[in-house]
Amino acid sequence: MAWMGLVDRARDQVVPVARAGEGQDYVDGLDIPLDPDDPRAQGPVGTAAREGHPVWIDDFANDPRMAPWQRRGLPFGWSAVAALPLRQGGETVAVLTFYSSEREWLDGETKGLMVSMANDISDSLDRIRIAAQLEESEQRFRSLVEQSIAGAYIIQDGRITYVNPRFKEILGYEP
Numbered sequence: 001m002a003w004m005g006l007v008d009r010a011r012d013q014v015v016p017v018a019r020a021g022e023g024q025d026y027v028d029g030l031d032i033p034l035d036p037d038d039p040r041a042q043g044p045v046g047t048a049a050r051e052g053h054p055v056w057i058d059d060f061a062n063d064p065r066m067a068p069w070q071r072r073g074l075p076f077g078w079s080a081v082a083a084l085p086l087r088q089g090g091e092t093v094a095v096l097t098f099y100s101s102e103r104e105w106l107d108g109e110t111k112g113l114m115v116s117m118a119n120d121i122s123d124s125l126d127r128i129r130i131a132a133q134l135e136e137s138e139q140r141f142r143s144l145v146e147q148s149i150a151g152a153y154i155i156q157d158g159r160i161t162y163v164n165p166r167f168k169e170i171l172g173y174e175p
Helices: 044-051 064-076 108-147 165-171
Strands: 002-008 013-020 055-057 080-088 091-100 153-156 159-163
Touching: 002 044, 013 044, 044 055, 044 064, 044 080, 044 091, 080 108, 091 108, 159 165
Parallel strands: none
Antiparallel strands: 002 013, 002 091, 055 080, 080 091, 153 159
8 A cells, every 4th residue: 555645834743645455444534743752753754854864664563662652553554655755846845655564575676666755756846836936937037027127038049039018119019
């Protein structure tokens, strides 16, 4: 089973937003605070969210960090848990968590693939953020130029490719 939770700094917790696989009911009503003094924040999800590094648990039933969720999760037969932080702009914004009934599942190769996947997702989140910032910047620039009291134009390859409304007015053209 896998689920993703968004880090909600205002509410000081990780909020589940998506899930897939067998045992999804486990996520219903899940409470993962970020307060390091709260025992429910010491598990893999809270730790990954706070500290920004992957957390691996290969003994769900006996690891003390899982104590707050063992009764809830044992019926699903999980043995291993992996919680991976997803970052945007260097800050952890979400945690992707996986559960498996196989302890051997968390071998070095699987861990490496999961870290690579989380890094790829984080890189994509950064690209999306940067694209949104560029779009916003372009909109502000366009608005500024369109409303300017000065005439403005753009020449590309020796041709005028843009003139703002004020420039048209100065030259006597209709907007």
